[in-house]
Amino acid sequence: RDSVFRIVREGAGQVVVVGPANVGKSALVASLTRARPQVAASPFTTWKPTPGMMPVEDIQIQLVDTPPLNRDFVEPELLHLIRGSDLILLVVDLQTDPVQQLEDTIAFLRQHGIAPRHLKDRYSEQRRVTFIPLLVLANKSDDQSTDEDFEIFCELLDDDWPLLAVSATTGRNLGRLKQVVFERLEIVRVYSKPPGREPDLDAPFVLKKGSTVADLAGKVHRDFLKRLKTARVWGTGVYDGQMVSRDHVLHDGDVVELQI
Ligand SMILES: Nc1nc2c(ncn2[C@@H]2O[C@H](COP(=O)(O)OP(=O)(O)OP(=O)(O)O)[C@@H](O)[C@H]2O)c(=O)[nH]1
Numbered sequence: 001r002d003s004v005f006r007i008v009r010e011g012a013g014q015v016v017v018v019g020p021a022n023v024g025k026s027a028l029v030a031s032l033t034r035a036r037p038q039v040a041a042s043p044f045t046t047w048k049p050t051p052g053m054m055p056v057e058d059i060q061i062q063l064v065d066t067p068p069l070n071r072d073f074v075e076p077e078l079l080h081l082i083r084g085s086d087l088i089l090l091v092v093d094l095q096t097d098p099v100q101q102l103e104d105t106i107a108f109l110r111q112h113g114i115a116p117r118h119l120k121d122r123y124s125e126q127r128r129v130t131f132i133p134l135l136v137l138a139n140k141s142d143d144q145s146t147d148e149d150f151e152i153f154c155e156l157l158d159d160d161w162p163l164l165a166v167s168a169t170t171g172r173n174l175g176r177l178k179q180v181v182f183e184r185l186e187i188v189r190v191y192s193k194p195p196g197r198e199p200d201l202d203a204p205f206v207l208k209k210g211s212t213v214a215d216l217a218g219k220v221h222r223d224f225l226k227r228l229k230t231a232r233v234w235g236t237g238v239y240d241g242q243m244v245s246r247d248h249v250l251h252d253g254d255v256v257e258l259q260i
């Protein structure tokens with residue numbers, strides 16, 4: 001069944017941008033990607049998810065703008081989209097009671113069986129909860145004049161929330177945001193090198209942290225996994241061109257020559 005709520009995954013990860021109405025979710029997606037979701041001063045502007053690709057160094061990460069979550073009615077498919085994502089960016093408006101906005105949104109997600117991964121310990125009793133890494137964005141942190149508000153926001157929160165002050169309007173901390181998103185996705189970029197040739201440094205393979213040479217081989221080609229004999233690696237924890245086994249764990253930036 002076709003639905004506007006079904007967003008096809010693209011790139012190195014799917015990141016959903018969620019939160020109350022009017023906090024600047026669409027403005028953030030518009031400033032970080034080439035997507036142009038409607039931005040407006042009145043609440044409840046966005047009614048369907050809109051994806052865009054955010055370039056970070058040499059990869060692309062998918063950001064998905066979503067409708068506000070504090071409506072009386074929520075599309076089950078929107079919840080499905082959030083549950084299936086790799087990271088939640090929970091946006092609040094630093095200038096409009098951000099503590100309340102954060103608490104309400106977390107309560108809403110929890111009600112629908114979605115919880116931040118860093119609070120996993122506390123949910124042990126509850127059945128059927130999906131834990132997703134989550135980062136709080138205090139948007140509308142436009143310039144130095146908002147720094148004090150941000151400090152107060154941090155002090156008022158009773159938990160250690162991973163959070164970042166950003167501004168879609170002035171672009172403040174958006175570079176940092178990209179970096180943090182990349183880190184929180186827990187991925188590594190690996191460059192493949194055909195034997196006797198230069199590595200292809202333009203198009204990395206993106207793997208989960210902890211992936212091995214065998215995982216890479218499976219990703220390059222289904223046949224490679226079966227036929228893989230050995231591999232040589234240039235990068236972290238090896239000497240240049242070191243022969244490694246198929247269980248060797250790869251690191252961000254490694255160059256790998258698969259020998260089949
Ligand atoms: N000062 C300031 N205003 C912002 C910022 N980001 C967004 N806005 C303004 O906030 C209002 C709402 O922005 P949107 O991006 O439409 O907010 P939204 O969260 O997508 O809203 P809904 O789709 O209704 O949920 C608009 O008037 C934006 O211009 C920001 O960083 N600083």
Ligand SMILES: [Mg+2]
Nearest residue numbers: 025026045046
């Ligand atoms: Mg919007």
